[in-house]
């Protein structure tokens with residue numbers, strides 16, 4: 001199988017980045033509307049403050065936000081920095097995924113994983129929820145794309161989904177029994193199921209390890225700075241999202257090195 005970058009080079013990389021910017025714009029719609037239970041197809045984009053429809057020329061990813069100096073053209077209300085950041089983040093990630101994907105199937109897998117995780121990250125950070133509307137179709141997409149992946153088989157995708165969702169469900173269940181309170185929501189369980197379907201078992205392990213470590217470090221840091229009781233709730237989906245994106249790029253080389261340690 002030939003890597004897309006070997007065939008299309010920098011032109012493909014730029015095209016991948018531009019496509020990522022446009023999809024990033026759609027992610028902003030998801031992040032705003034899914035938690036509010038609004039339709040994601042209609043009406044067209046509107047200013048959250050004054051409701052004025054956003055014209056196509058004011059809806060160009062990143063550039064419009066800069067040209068409008070981060071304000072609505074009609075009411076001058078500030079437009080959150082999240083909008084250009086999400087677009088730019090998704091564009092950069094799609095370009096990087098294009099650079100390193102070993103096949104078109106893996107490009108689709110990496111691009112979908114990055115976009116879904118960025119949307120979930122933004123929603124979880126703000127609302128502490130991980131909508132089924134992203135995670136459940138995400139499991140199906142992961143299983144389907146495993147048939148065209150150079151990196152993992154459909155069986156590995158299935159095992160990854162089972163390990164991710166099943167493992168986290170078990171942890172959440174045991175924690176609730178011992179601590180007497182809910183530590184993790186079912187949203188986290190379904191999200192790790194999606195990550196497992198997209199990355200396979202080794203990706204799940206790398207994701208959970210890095211999410212637990214970064215979550216613990218940030219959590220302890222917050223307690224030190226803000227002086228919480230240790231019960232300050234962290235949106236764990238944010239750390240799962242960052243861990244999974246990192247795992248798409250690094251999990252395979254990492255597990256190969258780990259295996260090399262044990263002859």
Ligand SMILES: [Zn+2]
Pocket residue numbers: 047048049050051052072073074075076077
């Ligand atoms: Zn406005």
